[in-house]
Amino acid sequence: xxxxxxxxxxxxxxxxxxxxxxxxxxxxxxxxxxxxxxxxxxxxxxxxxxxxxxxxxxxxxxxxxxxxxxxxxxxxxxxxxxxxxxxxxxxxxxxxxxxxxxxxxxxxxxxxxxxxxxxxxxxxxxxxxxxxxxxxxxxxxxxxxxxxxxxxxxxxxxxxxxxxxxxxxxxxxxxxxxxxxxxxxxxxxxxxxxxxxxxxxxxxxxxxxxxxxxxxxxxxxxxxxxxxxxxxxxxxxxxxxxxxxxxxxxxxxxxxxxxxxxxxxxxxxxxxxxxxxxxxxxxxxxxxxxxxxxxxxxxxxxxxxxxxxxxxxxxxxxxxxxxxxxxxxxxxxxxxxxxxxxxxxxxxxxxxxxxxxxxxxxxxxxxxxxxxxxxxxxxxxxxxxxxxxxxxxxxxxxxxxxxxx
Amino acid sequence: xxxxxxxxxxxxxxxxxxxxxxxxxxxxxxxxxxxxxxxxxxxxxxxxxxxxxxxxxxxxxxxxxxxxxxxxxxxxxxxxxxxxxxxxxxxxxxxxxxxxxxxxxxxxxxxxxxxxxxxxxxxxxxxxxxxxxxxxxxxxxxxxxxxxxxxxxxxxxxxxxxxxxxxxxxxxxxxxxxxxxxxxxxxxxxxxxxxxxxxxxxxxxxxxxxxxxxxxxxxxxxxxxxxxxxxxxxxxx
Ligand SMILES: Nc1ncnc2c1ncn2[C@@H]1O[C@H](COP(=O)(O)OP(=O)(O)O)[C@@H](O)[C@H]1O
Ligand SMILES: [Mg+2]
Numbered sequence: 001x002x003x004x005x006x007x008x009x010x011x012x013x014x015x016x017x018x019x020x021x022x023x024x025x026x027x028x029x030x031x032x033x034x035x036x037x038x039x040x041x042x043x044x045x046x047x048x049x050x051x052x053x054x055x056x057x058x059x060x061x062x063x064x065x066x067x068x069x070x071x072x073x074x075x076x077x078x079x080x081x082x083x084x085x086x087x088x089x090x091x092x093x094x095x096x097x098x099x100x101x102x103x104x105x106x107x108x109x110x111x112x113x114x115x116x117x118x119x120x121x122x123x124x125x126x127x128x129x130x131x132x133x134x135x136x137x138x139x140x141x142x143x144x145x146x147x148x149x150x151x152x153x154x155x156x157x158x159x160x161x162x163x164x165x166x167x168x169x170x171x172x173x174x175x176x177x178x179x180x181x182x183x184x185x186x187x188x189x190x191x192x193x194x195x196x197x198x199x200x201x202x203x204x205x206x207x208x209x210x211x212x213x214x215x216x217x218x219x220x221x222x223x224x225x226x227x228x229x230x231x232x233x234x235x236x237x238x239x240x241x242x243x244x245x246x247x248x249x250x251x252x253x254x255x256x257x258x259x260x261x262x263x264x265x266x267x268x269x270x271x272x273x274x275x276x277x278x279x280x281x282x283x284x285x286x287x288x289x290x291x292x293x294x295x296x297x298x299x300x301x302x303x304x305x306x307x308x309x310x311x312x313x314x315x316x317x318x319x320x321x322x323x324x325x326x327x328x329x330x331x332x333x334x335x336x337x338x339x340x341x342x343x344x345x346x347x348x349x350x351x352x353x354x355x356x357x358x359x360x361x362x363x364x365x366x367x368x369x370x371x372x373x374x375x376x377x378x379x380x381x382x383x384x385x386x387x388x389x390x391x392x393x394x395x396x397x398x399x400x401x402x403x404x405x
Numbered sequence: 406x407x408x409x410x411x412x413x414x415x416x417x418x419x420x421x422x423x424x425x426x427x428x429x430x431x432x433x434x435x436x437x438x439x440x441x442x443x444x445x446x447x448x449x450x451x452x453x454x455x456x457x458x459x460x461x462x463x464x465x466x467x468x469x470x471x472x473x474x475x476x477x478x479x480x481x482x483x484x485x486x487x488x489x490x491x492x493x494x495x496x497x498x499x500x501x502x503x504x505x506x507x508x509x510x511x512x513x514x515x516x517x518x519x520x521x522x523x524x525x526x527x528x529x530x531x532x533x534x535x536x537x538x539x540x541x542x543x544x545x546x547x548x549x550x551x552x553x554x555x556x557x558x559x560x561x562x563x564x565x566x567x568x569x570x571x572x573x574x575x576x577x578x579x580x581x582x583x584x585x586x587x588x589x590x591x592x593x594x595x596x597x598x599x600x601x602x603x604x605x606x607x608x609x610x611x612x613x614x615x616x617x618x619x620x621x622x623x624x625x626x627x628x629x630x631x632x633x634x635x636x637x638x639x640x641x642x
Contacts, residue, residue: 008507303492
C-alpha cells in the first residue's frame with residue numbers, strides 16, 4: 001500500500017515530478033561532462049607524452065636517467081629483449097638510441113633530441129606514423145630524418161631541406177651529420193613538438209659512433225594502468241647493477257604530479273558543482289514538502305504514523321532519483337560520445353595560453369564507463385540524502401499547524 | 406455500550422496561546438458528551454471551537470485541564486502514542502481537503518483500516534457497508550478530484566467511521582458546501598448517528614445545521630456560554 005501510494009504520488013503532480021527529475025538529469029549530465037572532460041584531458045595529456053613518446057616503462061643502463069649521455073648506453077642484447085618479451089604483461093620491446101644534439105639550418109639552430117628508432121616497431125608502440133602530417137615515413141636504412149613541425153618551423157626548414165646535427169658521440173668522438181627532411185610530424189604535446197628528430201637507429205648508431213648500442217628499451221604494456229607494478233617486477237628480474245627499469249611515473253614525476261594536482265583541483269571544483277546540484281535538487285524537494293504540508297497534516301491527524309508517512313515520501317524520492325539518474329546517464333551518453341568523436345578545440349588567446357602551459361588547446365572527453373556510473377551514483381546519493389529533508393519535516397510536523405496553512 | 410457512558414469528558418480544559426497578549430482560546434471548559442449524542446458546537450469566529458475540538462481529538466495538548474475519552478486520560482499520552490490513539494479511537498472530518506488525493510474513494514475509506522492492520526476480508530466487507538451508508542457505491546473508484554465537494558465530505562465521514570472510533574469529530578464539515586449539499590451531508594450524519602449509534606461532535610456556523618443537532622453548545626471567548634439539549638439522543642439499540 002505504501003508503494004502504491006508513493007507510486008501514485010509521483011504521477012499526481014507531473015510538473016513537480018518532471019522538475020525534480022529534470023534537476024537530477026541536469027545534474028548528472030553536468031557532472032558526467034565535467035568528469036569526462038577532466039578524465040579525457042588527463043588521459044590525453046598522459047597519452048600525448050607517455051603513450052606517444054616515452055612509453056609506459058623503459059629499461060636503461062643503470063644511471064642513464066640521471067645522466068642521459070650516449071656513454072650511458074648499453075649493448076643491444078637480443079637475449080634481454082627475448083626475456084622481456086617472454087613476460088605476459090609485455091607486448092612489445094623496441095630499442096632506441098637517444099641523444100641531445102644541436103640541430104641547425106643555414107640561419108638558425110636549436111637544441112633538440114635526436115631519437116634513433118626502428119621505424120616499424122616504433123610505430124607499433126607509439127603510433128608514430130599517425131603523427132606524420134607531411135612527406136613520408138622513415139624506413140630502415142634511410143639516410144634521412146623526420147622532424148617535428150615545431151622544430152622545422154623554428155629552423156625555417158621544410159620538406160626535403162637539409163638539417164644539420166651536431167653532437168657528442170660515444171666516448172667523446174664528435175658527431176656531425178646532414179640529413180634531408182623526409183617527413184614532418186606533429187605531436188599533440190607542444191613541449192614534444194618543439195624539438196624531436198627521428199632517425200633510423202642504425203644510422204644514429206653510425207652517427208654517434210655507437211655501434212650496436214642503445215640507450216633504452218621502450219616497452220609496450222598489455223595494461224598501462226599496471227605500469228608501476230610491471231616496472232618493479234621487471235626491475236627485480238634484471239641485474240640491478242647493470243639495468244634500471246622505470247615506469248612513466250618515475251621518469252616523468254612532474255607529469256605525474258600535474259595529473260595528481262589536476263585531479264585534486266578538479267575534486268574541489270566538483271565539490272562546488274555538487275553543492276550547486278544539491279541546492280537545485282533541494283529546491284524541488286523543498287517545494288514538494290511545502291506544497292504537501294496540509295496533506296501530511298491530515299494524514300498524521302487521522303492516525304498515520306510518521307515513520308510510515310516518511311517511508312512513502314522517501315520511496316517517492318527514490319523513484320524520482322533513480323529515474324533521474326538513469327535518464328541523466330542516457331542523455332549524457334550520446335553527448336559525451338559526440339564530444340569524444342569531435343573534441344572541442346579552443347582558439348585565439350585561450351589556445352595560446354594553453355600551449356604556453358605545454359597543453360594541447362583541445363578539450364578531449366573520456367568515454368570511460370567509470371565516469372558514467374560514478375557520476376550517476378554520486379548524484380543519486382546526493383538526491384537520496386536530500387530526500388531526508390521531508391523526513392525531517394515530517395518528524396517535526398504538528399498536524400494542527402500543518403492544516404492551518 | 407450503554408448510552409449513559411460518557412464518551413468525552415473534559416475538566417477545566419484551557420488552551421492559552423502565548424504571545425505579547427496571551428490568547429485564552431479555550432477557557433476552563435467542563436464538558437461531558439454521552440454515547441450517541443449528536444452535538445453542535447457553535448459560536449462566533451474566534452470563539453475557540455476549532456481549538457476545543459483539537460484538544461478533544463488529541464491533536465493538540467491543553468495548557469491546563471484534562472481530556473478523557475471513554476475513561477482514558479489522553480493529554481498525558483506522548484505524541485506518537487496519540488497518533489496511534491487517534492487512529493483507533495477518533496474519527497476526523499475536516500472542513501475540506503480531507504482525502505488523500507491519489508487514492509480512490511474506496512481506497513481512502515480502506516486506508517485507515519490498512520493502518521489498523523485489519524484483514525482484507527474485514528476491510529472489504531466494511532468498505533462496502535460504509536459506501537452503501539454514505540450512498541457512494543457508484544463513485545467508489547473515483548479519486549477525490551473527480552468527486553463533488555459533498556461527495557468528498559461523505560467519503561470523509563465514511564473514512565472517519567471505518568476505524569470504529571469512539572466518536573466522530575467534525576470541524577465545520579459543511580463550511581465549503583452549498584446548503585442543499587450541506588443538508589445531504591447532515592442527513593448522512595444523522596442516519597449514521599441513528600443506525601450505528603455513533604457519537605458526533607461538530608462545529609458549525611450554519612443555522613440549518615444547528616437545527617439538526619440534539620445538543621447545542623455555544624462558545625463565547627473560549628468558555629461555554631450555553632449548553633442546550635434540544636432532542637433526546639437516539640436510542641435505537
Ligand atoms: N496557533 C495559534 N496561535 C495563536 N493564536 C491562535 C492559534 N490558533 C487559534 N488562535 C486564536 O485562538 C482563538 C480561537 O481560535 P479558533 O479555535 O480557531 O476559533 P474558531 O474555530 O471558533 O473560529 C482565536 O482568537 C485565534 O486567533
Ligand atoms: Mg474554526
